[in-house]
Amino acid sequence: MKKVLSFVLATALLIASALVMSSCGSDAITIAVPNDTTNEARALLLLEDNGIITLKEGAGITATILDIESNPHGIEFKEVEAAQLPNILQDVDYAIINSNYAIAADMNPVEDSLAIEGASSAYSNIIAVKEGNENTDKIKALVAALESRAVADYIAQTYAGAVVGVVANPGDGYAADVDYAALDGAEISVAASPAPHAEILAIAKDILAEKNITLKIVEFTDYVQPNNVVESGEIDANYFQHVPYLDDFNAQNGTHIVSAAAIHVEPLGLYGGKQTTLDALK
Numbered sequence: 001m002k003k004v005l006s007f008v009l010a011t012a013l014l015i016a017s018a019l020v021m022s023s024c025g026s027d028a029i030t031i032a033v034p035n036d037t038t039n040e041a042r043a044l045l046l047l048e049d050n051g052i053i054t055l056k057e058g059a060g061i062t063a064t065i066l067d068i069e070s071n072p073h074g075i076e077f078k079e080v081e082a083a084q085l086p087n088i089l090q091d092v093d094y095a096i097i098n099s100n101y102a103i104a105a106d107m108n109p110v111e112d113s114l115a116i117e118g119a120s121s122a123y124s125n126i127i128a129v130k131e132g133n134e135n136t137d138k139i140k141a142l143v144a145a146l147e148s149r150a151v152a153d154y155i156a157q158t159y160a161g162a163v164v165g166v167v168a169n170p171g172d173g174y175a176a177d178v179d180y181a182a183l184d185g186a187e188i189s190v191a192a193s194p195a196p197h198a199e200i201l202a203i204a205k206d207i208l209a210e211k212n213i214t215l216k217i218v219e220f221t222d223y224v225q226p227n228n229v230v231e232s233g234e235i236d237a238n239y240f241q242h243v244p245y246l247d248d249f250n251a252q253n254g255t256h257i258v259s260a261a262a263i264h265v266e267p268l269g270l271y272g273g274k275q276t277t278l279d280a281l282k
Contacts, residue, residue: 028074028075028076029073029074029075029076029093029094029275029280029281030075030076030077030078030092030093030094030274031047031075031076031077031078031092031093031094031095031096031270032077032078032079032080032085032088032089032092032094032095032096032273033065033077033078033079033080033095033096034079034080034081034082034085034096034097034098035079035080035081035082036081036082036223036245036248037062037064037245037248038061038062038242038244038245038248039082039098039245039268040063040064040065040079041059041060041061041062041063041064042061042096042117042123042268043096043268044059044063044064044065044067044068045063045117046096046115046116046117046268046270047096047270049117050115050270050278050281052073052075052281053068053069053070053071053072053075054068054069054070055067055068055069056068056069057069061122061244062248065077065079073280073281075281078092080095081222082097082098082101082223083101083221083222083223085097085098085101086101086102086104086105086107087105089271089273090273090274091273091274092273092274093272093273093274093275093280094114094270094271094272094273094275094281095270095271095273096268096269096270096271097268097269097271098266098268099162099163099196099266099267099268099269100193100194100195100196100197100240100266101193102162102269102271103159103162103163103195103196104193104194104195107271108162109161109162109266109267109269110160110161110162112269112271113269113270113271114269114270114271114272114277114278115269115270115278116267116268116269116270117267117268117269118267119164119265119267120265121166121262121265122242122243122244123242123243123244123265123266124166124242124243124262124263124264124265125197125239125240125241125242125262125263125264125265125266126239126241126242126243126246126259126260126261126262126263127139127142127143127146127190127237127238127239127259127260127261127263128227128230128237128238128239128241128246128257128258128259128260129230129236129237129257129258129260130230130231130233130256130257130258131256131257131258133236133237134258134259134260137178137179137182137183138183138186138188138236139188139236139237139260140175140177140178141174141175141178141180141183141188141208141211141213142188142190142204142208142215142236142237142260143175143260143261144171144173144174144175144178145173145174145203145204145207145208145215146167146200146201146204146239146261146263147167147170147171147173147261147263148170148171148172148173148203148204148207149170149171149172149173150173150203150206150207151165151167151170151173151200151203151204151207151263152165152167152170154200154203155196155200155264158196158199159196162266162267163196163264163265163266164264164265164266164267165263165264166262166263166264166265167262167263173204173207174207174211180211180213183211183212183213184211184212184213185212185213186213186214187213187214187215187216188208188213188214188215188216188236188237189216189218189234189235189236189237190215190216190217190218190235190236190237190238190239191218191219191220191225191226191229191230191235191237191238191239191240192217192218192219192220192226192238192239192240193219193220193221193226193239193240194219194221196264196266197239197240198217198219200239200263200264201215201217201239202217205217218235220240223240223241223245226238226240226241227241227246227249227253227255227257228255230257231253231255231256231257237260239263243259243262246258246259
């Protein structure tokens with residue numbers, strides 16, 4: 001009888017302990033962040049800038065949750081593939097989302113975010129190509145079209161601060177040192193995220209069409225395949241990433257991709273899921 005009572009008591013204690021742990025877990029504030037190295041660091045730096053956490057001294061653009069020194073709110077971090085963050089927003093208290101994925105999910109980074117990153121040129125989105133191709137006429141023609149006044153105006157008017165152009169002196173869309181006659185009838189292929197990259201490329205497509213050059217825009221929803229298809233030579237260029245991400249990708253994968261030009265910046269934003277304000281973090 002004593003053994004039975006002991007077993008029942010032990011079982012009850014285990015159940016009670018599990019319920020306490022479950023309750024504690026449910027009370028924790030959850031924030032989802034991108035799981036790729038550089039964007040996770042950007043997310044953590046955004047939280048630090050807003051006084052929500054502190055990072056260890058020297059933690060920079062490769063910081064991870066292991067570099068958090070102070071977490072006074074007991075935040076539980078969920079590392080999620082960047083493209084999936086809008087899809088899981090309803091399941092967490094907050095999520096830090098790249099603007100391209102926020103825009104694609106019909107969120108306005110300026111109006112809907114609870115906190116937003118400054119438009120740092122260190123994270124300018126670039127045209128990336130296989131090393132050795134950056135000075136070909138195809139790529140120079142593509143870059144000139146994207147560095148045009150038409151593209152700069154489109155970015156400013158369409159995204160109203162959610163995407164910020166970084167081209168200092170936009171031109172007419174054509175490069176003086178490109179032999180456009182030799183490119184007559186040519187095709188330039190570019191891998192891109194659907195928004196805003198493919199949308200911006202559509203403006204460049206019209207510019208290139210004036211020279212009878214076809215711009216083929218191939219949309220991807222992840223951050224890996226666009227670099228793989230450029231490395232393999234299947235596609236001429238891609239437009240979706242910043243240099244810190246590219247540098248880390250090259251180091252991790254042994255690829256040889258370089259930046260041909262910087263076009264715009266997409267600030268990261270902190271968005272509310274279960275929470276609609278930052279009150280839970282004050």
